[in-house]
Structures are given as structure tokens and as C-alpha cells.
Amino acid sequence: MSIIQPRTLKGFRDYLPVPMAARERVLEVARSVYRSFGFVPIETPVLEYSEILFGKGGEESDRQMYRFEDNGGRDVAMRFDLTVPLARFAAQHVGTLGTPFKRYQVGPVWRGENTQRGRYREFVQFDFDTIGTESLVADVETLVVVHDLFVALDISDFKIHFNNRDLLNGLLERLGLLERGASVLRALDKLPKIGADAVRAELHESSAATSEQADAILALAELRGTNDEVLAALPAIVGESPHAVTGLAAIKTVLEGVRAAGVADSRVRLDVSIARGLTYYTGTVFETFLEDLPSIGSVCSGGRYDDLASLYTKQRLPGIGGSLGVDRLMAAIDELGLIDDRGATADVFIPYFAKDRINDYLSLAERLRKAGLSVELYPEPRKLGAQMKYADRRGHRLAIVVGDREWEAGTAQIKDLASATAQEVAFANLVERCAALLEDGV
Amino acid sequence: MSIIQPRTLKGFRDYLPVPMAARERVLEVARSVYRSFGFVPIETPVLEYSEILFGKGGEESDRQMYRFEDNGGRDVAMRFDLTVPLARFAAQHVGTLGTPFKRYQVGPVWRGENTQRGRYREFVQFDFDTIGTESLVADVETLVVVHDLFVALDISDFKIHFNNRDLLNGLLERLGLLERGASVLRALDKLPKIGADAVRAELHESSAATSEQADAILALAELRGTNDEVLAALPAIVGESPHAVTGLAAIKTVLEGVRAAGVADSRVRLDVSIARGLTYYTGTVFETFLEDLPSIGSVCSGGRYDDLASLYTKQRLPGIGGSLGVDRLMAAIDELGLIDDRGATADVFIPYFAKDRINDYLSLAERLRKAGLSVELYPEPRKLGAQMKYADRRGHRLAIVVGDREWEAGTAQIKDLASATAQEVAFANLVERCAALLEDGV
Numbered sequence: 001m002s003i004i005q006p007r008t009l010k011g012f013r014d015y016l017p018v019p020m021a022a023r024e025r026v027l028e029v030a031r032s033v034y035r036s037f038g039f040v041p042i043e044t045p046v047l048e049y050s051e052i053l054f055g056k057g058g059e060e061s062d063r064q065m066y067r068f069e070d071n072g073g074r075d076v077a078m079r080f081d082l083t084v085p086l087a088r089f090a091a092q093h094v095g096t097l098g099t100p101f102k103r104y105q106v107g108p109v110w111r112g113e114n115t116q117r118g119r120y121r122e123f124v125q126f127d128f129d130t131i132g133t134e135s136l137v138a139d140v141e142t143l144v145v146v147h148d149l150f151v152a153l154d155i156s157d158f159k160i161h162f163n164n165r166d167l168l169n170g171l172l173e174r175l176g177l178l179e180r181g182a183s184v185l186r187a188l189d190k191l192p193k194i195g196a197d198a199v200r201a202e203l204h205e206s207s208a209a210t211s212e213q214a215d216a217i218l219a220l221a222e223l224r225g226t227n228d229e230v231l232a233a234l235p236a237i238v239g240e241s242p243h244a245v246t247g248l249a250a251i252k253t254v255l256e257g258v259r260a261a262g263v264a265d266s267r268v269r270l271d272v273s274i275a276r277g278l279t280y281y282t283g284t285v286f287e288t289f290l291e292d293l294p295s296i297g298s299v300c301s302g303g304r305y306d307d308l309a310s311l312y313t314k315q316r317l318p319g320i321g322g323s324l325g326v327d328r329l330m331a332a333i334d335e336l337g338l339i340d341d342r343g344a345t346a347d348v349f350i351p352y353f354a355k356d357r358i359n360d361y362l363s364l365a366e367r368l369r370k371a372g373l374s375v376e377l378y379p380e381p382r383k384l385g386a387q388m389k390y391a392d393r394r395g396h397r398l399a400i401v402v403g404d405r406e407w408e409a410g411t412a413q414i415k416d417l418a419s420a421t422a423q424e425v426a427f428a429n430l431v432e433r434c435a436a437l438l439e440d441g442v
Numbered sequence: 443m444s445i446i447q448p449r450t451l452k453g454f455r456d457y458l459p460v461p462m463a464a465r466e467r468v469l470e471v472a473r474s475v476y477r478s479f480g481f482v483p484i485e486t487p488v489l490e491y492s493e494i495l496f497g498k499g500g501e502e503s504d505r506q507m508y509r510f511e512d513n514g515g516r517d518v519a520m521r522f523d524l525t526v527p528l529a530r531f532a533a534q535h536v537g538t539l540g541t542p543f544k545r546y547q548v549g550p551v552w553r554g555e556n557t558q559r560g561r562y563r564e565f566v567q568f569d570f571d572t573i574g575t576e577s578l579v580a581d582v583e584t585l586v587v588v589h590d591l592f593v594a595l596d597i598s599d600f601k602i603h604f605n606n607r608d609l610l611n612g613l614l615e616r617l618g619l620l621e622r623g624a625s626v627l628r629a630l631d632k633l634p635k636i637g638a639d640a641v642r643a644e645l646h647e648s649s650a651a652t653s654e655q656a657d658a659i660l661a662l663a664e665l666r667g668t669n670d671e672v673l674a675a676l677p678a679i680v681g682e683s684p685h686a687v688t689g690l691a692a693i694k695t696v697l698e699g700v701r702a703a704g705v706a707d708s709r710v711r712l713d714v715s716i717a718r719g720l721t722y723y724t725g726t727v728f729e730t731f732l733e734d735l736p737s738i739g740s741v742c743s744g745g746r747y748d749d750l751a752s753l754y755t756k757q758r759l760p761g762i763g764g765s766l767g768v769d770r771l772m773a774a775i776d777e778l779g780l781i782d783d784r785g786a787t788a789d790v791f792i793p794y795f796a797k798d799r800i801n802d803y804l805s806l807a808e809r810l811r812k813a814g815l816s817v818e819l820y821p822e823p824r825k826l827g828a829q830m831k832y833a834d835r836r837g838h839r840l841a842i843v844v845g846d847r848e849w850e851a852g853t854a855q856i857k858d859l860a861s862a863t864a865q866e867v868a869f870a871n872l873v874e875r876c877a878a879l880l881e882d883g884v
Contacts, residue, residue: 003755003756004493004494004753004754005754006494006530006531006533006534006754006755007491007534008486008487009490009512009516009518010514010516012489014484014485014486014487014534015483015484016484016535016538017482017483017539020482020483020484020485021483023485035788035816036811036815036816036817037811037816037817037818038787038791038819040462040463040786040787041457041463041466042456042458042459043456044456044457045451045454045456045564046550046552047454047552048450049451051446052446066489066513068508069510070451070508071506071554072452074452076451078488089448091448092448092449092456093456093458096458097458097459098832108488110488110489112512122487122489130821135821135822137819137821138821140804141819141821144808257800257804260800260801260802260804260805261807261808262805262808262809262812312445312446312448313445313448345480346479358579358699358702359698359699360702362579362582362583362586362699363704365703366703366704367704369478374477374478374479374480375479375480376479376480376544377579377583378542379580380542380577380579393540
């Protein structure tokens, strides 16, 4: 039989145990934070009818979609995010679920991106959304969730940048450019990359903005300062058009709300340069950056979208939510050196070398597990040295060494594998002693 | 804009919050049990080159595969199980990981099955496997893992049925039918469905077995009794051919091992009728049944496969593992009435009805969360009655009701929503009082 080369597809990859264990921890923390706010889990299929997904994320999403005909002749596609399936889900099940409906969902999504930019074609998102309310309480809560999430993850250098679409819309309203909002947004989204002059040129070209109009738009996008400074400067820039009034009131309410929830101003920043490329956002938008790794981009983004479900239902279903970019965050955690090399390994290793005692080893391992320890028993009666080398490589914390002599005497050697120290303990005290050593952080 | 009908594909479905929360709990328990034995997590892509998957699971798998050409012209397919990708993964990474390698992996798999049989085309498996050892210690441990998993899940009526391929092979060796093993297995796998006479006919037809040979095969498959009775009866049936000797020694070792690990004979049964359709199994095979729901079939199955990775590497990589059929188990848990209707909901509900106090509500909710409680704050200042109806429907346990009067007085009403009783508590004692009530299982 000829050998098939074992390989993954271009733009796809395996997760090995150490990074995967770290990812599991991140998902567990996120799940626990989302649940603590009353978000509940749902799952939607990976495959949807193409008509559900196509045209919902813009031209680029359509081009990158994994779309094909299934064996039954259906036009199907793999989801490219979790938000469009949520809109379909909400439209379909809102009668059963009622509103407000707060859900979280985690899973891979697929985009046939150009892999030369170091991007993957399969990546995991962990979203949370509140559907069915326009109340700004949901906007506040969304930012507090993100804050509590990064605190719970022990990531100390994050900052949430938020903005409100109505500020720019208010300015455009005053300038008479409101109808060109989409192309103005596209231009502004490039500001960090191409700089003010290039954006000014693009605004002129794509949105027919005069120099004065472009200057006003850039004055808004380049406004910097503390939250209170920005709040104070904004009215003069955006004016008093209906959108401007709504936007100013909203950011004030949101800022007061997150402060009331105990979020420090050093963690959340009113940043009017945040645009977000997606046109479906209608109010609050936000991105989250790690200050030690600005180049990695936003690791958690989202905003309010008050019309998305209208593709699938006539019922009004406003929503707001955020999406944790799990793979991007994992890359950051890796780069920051926060991955625990031993995170994937059982705490306790038991070498098996008194050959005829296998049933005793099995019994011992199970006794320790019942006491709450994680225990790996080596499956073959190899030489002790080879087994201890295996444990060193795997990174167990403790080894419980029991040879013929110890089985006779009813004792075990507990080895601390990091310090290479050992102590002899009677079987009766083994569980307690191991638990104490692990507690001490061996 | 015309409305797109919100619907899922035939054979696919959404998971709503209550069953999804129950599924999350099952996955969490399984993860924790697998980890307690030293299994470590990995992830492989959903999409693989078709050549990796095609022809590996048999004709039916090939026909049911979601296979298509991607935008780059590659012949790709969605995985139909987690075992074939593991074989590819092990062949690719064994140099980095070393052996023995014990991994778990959870995720959806896809098969374009006939949905008329009540089957779904997307379902979740949660596998664990030990790669790189032929030691029967791994076989013992595999059964102990399954045992500990169902105990941890609080499912009291399970029974693991195990067998060893070498018993049948030993008999066939004696009968001179060893080369027809695959077709004999296919026939035997149908025994529970079609009965002894039909199997006898099929053995005659497909495997050219004489009446005496078919009788001997059926005498083995129909052997019943306690583990010790079956052990005692087997030698006379399977004879003393090399396979028979190996098989008899193996089941004896496995049975002694699981007993040593504290598994009662009522939980694990030597059942020589267990065949498992897949031809790649080479030794131990097992299935797990719920005695209250035999019709649902096996909820956790697996076995030893000593040659699977040889498709992708010349290195010998024997393996053994099991696969928890998560969706089938969830259907069983649902049917047994074991799903907690309130499992998806935050413990504490805070209605928001003193309109100008929103920042106080936000602060209160966050204070409770910091104490470890899960708290849902209603986002709109609606009438209290409507909000309490919402909480009733969602199934929160406690409501913390604070109106203008209470905000002034620094107190809150804690309502036990099941018993509809209430008590007034000072803010200072709120966290403690809620925690105590939840502990008492309101």
C-alpha cells in the first residue's frame, strides 16, 4: 500500500496539546464570564443555505466563502462568522425564546483568505450578543463584559476603545454628507495605515468632500485626549444635528455606566477614530487592543447593529454584541509568554516498572483520581529511567515511584520533578501529601 | 428588500439554550475525566485533503462525505469522524510529540446520512485515544475512562460491553475461515437486528460457511452469562489456535485490570456478541449501553486499531480509543428527563425599574458578579410585573428587587422565585444572603 503524505490544507493547521490546553482555558474563562452576565449558549450548524450567508458580509466575504453543492443538489456554504447565523437564528426562534435574548456561541468560521498575510482560513470566534433591546444598558454591559473577560484572563495591558457611529453621522449631517457615510467610513478605517493626507485625498475622490469638509472629518477622527477632554471637545466638532445629539448623549450614558460598574478610565477609552469597516453597525462600536502588542490589532470587537435580522424577518430585532478573536488572542498570549508549557499534562505521573504489579498500579492511580488528582500511569513496564525521561519531557509535577520494595513496605517515593527532590510516604498519607505538594505549586 | 426564509438545512439543526447548556455540562465533565487520566487536547481542521479521508471509513463513509473543490481548485472534504484525522495527525506529529501519546478531541463531524432514520448530518463526537503502545494497560484504562465518565455524568444505568476480536479470529482460525473474517463480522454485526437464522443464512452465502461452521460461530456469538461464566466457557468454544490463546489471555488481563481499578462487574460485561462493524479494529472492542434506553444504541464505542496510521507513515503506531456520541447521549439524557430546565439561566435576576438609578443597578450587578454570582440585569426600565414574568419564564432562582424606596433605605428584597417568598436584606449582607440561599438549592 502506498503512503499518503500526512499534511493539512494550506491556511489550515493542527493545534498541538500545549497551545490547545491554553486555548481551552481561554474558552472556559470566556464562557464563565459570559454566563455570569446571563448570556446563554446556543449552537448553529457549520453549513447553511448559501442564500442565508451570501451578500451579508460584503463583497470580500462572498469571494472568500467556502460554497458548494451538496450531494442533494443544495447550494450550501460554510459560515464566515457567527453574527449572520445568529441573525438567522434569532429570526427563526425569537417566538420561542422571547426578548431580550442574550446568547453566546463559540466555534470555527472559514474564510478563504490570502494566506500570505499570515492569516488562517479556519479560525475560532467566541461571540456574545444581546438581541431585542435598544437600551444603552446593553451597550454598557457589552463593554463591561469585555472588561471583565480580559481581567479574568489575567491580561493586564488591554484597553477597550469605543465610539458611536452617530458622532460621525452627526458631523456628516451638518456637512450635508450623510448619504456618503459608507464611503467616508471606508476611508477613515484606513487612517492608521495610510495617514491623514491619503485619507483626505480618498475623501475627496470617493465621497466628493471639499477640503473644508475633509478637514472637519479628520478633525473628528484625530481628536485625542482623556475621556473627559474628548467629551468636552466633541460638541463643537460634531454640532447639534439630530444624529450628533443622539451620539453625544449615548457616549455620555455609556461612559457613566461603565464607570458605575467599576471600570477604570484607564481600561476604556472614548476613541472617535474607531470606525469598524462593517457597514451594518448603527451605534456603539468598539475594539480591544493589547498595549504591549499593538501590531496584532483588535482581539475583541463589536458594536450595535439594529437592522441585521431584518434580512430574515419583519420583526424588529436590534442587537449589540462582541466577538473574541480566539486565535488572534492565542497568538498574542503566546507572544507575551503567557502559555503554560505544563498546562496540558496531568499533575501526577506513575511509572510502571514492577512488572507483575500492574493491577496494584491501576488501583493506586484510580484511588488518586478519586481524590481529585490527575494521574498518568505509564502503560508499559519499561526501565524506570526511560519513564522518568518521558515524564520530564511531558512536564508532570510529581512522580509517584513504587517498586517491589515499596509495594512490600506499603510506601511510595514522591518525586518533585522540577526540583528533583524526593520523600518517602506511607500509602495512607499519599493522597494528602500529593495534594499538599501540588497546592504549594511544585 | 425581500425577506429570506430563516431555516436550517435538512438534517441540520440549531441547539437552543437549555439543551445546549446541558451539552456544555456533558463536554465539561468528559474533558475533566479525560484529563484526569493524562489525556491532552488537540484540534485538527474541519477540512482535509480528500485523499486523507477518502476510502478510510468504507464505502458508506465515502458516499456520505461532504466533498468539494475549494476556490483554489483543491479536492477537499469535511471530516466524517475524528479517528481518521487523528491517524493523519499522529503520523505527522509523532516525532514532536513522542509516544505514548494520549489525546482527546471534541468537535462536529459530517455525514450525508439518510435523515429518514432520524439521524442528523452534523453531530458531535468526543474522542480519547492512546497512540503508540500495544500494552493491554491501555485497553484496561480505556474501559476505566468510560466507566468513570458515566459515573461522573451521574448516569446510573450504563453498562460497558467488551469483547476481543481475537476470540472470533481464534475460532475462525480453528474452522479454517480466518480469511473470511470481514464478511463474518458484517454478518454477526446484524445479529441483534435480523436474528440467528438470517445470520446463519448470510454466513453460508457471504462466507461459504458450512452448517457446522455457522453453528460454531453462532455458539460463540450467543454465549451469555456472568463474566466468570463466559470466561470459563470460552476455551472450549474458541479452541487453542494462536489467535484464541492471545484473545483469551487479553480478556482475562483486561477483566482483572478493570476490577483492580474498582470497576464493578455490574458495569462492565464480557459480551462476545459485540462485533463492531468497522474492519480496522484488531483487539479489544467495546460499546456502552444505557439499560433504561437500549433502543438508543451504543453511546460510547471504540476499540484497538493497530494499523490505522500505516496509511500515512511507515512508523508503527498502534492505538486504542473511544468515542462518546455526544448528540446521541444528549437525546438519551433528554429522554431520561435529566436536562435541567434552569441550567442555562443566571442564578440571580435584577429587574430595572427605578428609572434614574441605572448606574446604581449596574454597580450592584457587578458587585454580585465579583462575589462569584451569575447575575442578569434587565436592560429596560419596564414595569416590574413584566420583568418578573420574564424571570419566571427564564427560570432564574433569585430576584433582587430594589426600587426607589429600597435605594433610599439601603436594602433589597430577595425573592425566591420558585417558592415566591421574599425577605428584606441590607445591602451589606446581600452577597452573603444570596450565596446562602443558592447553596440551599432554591
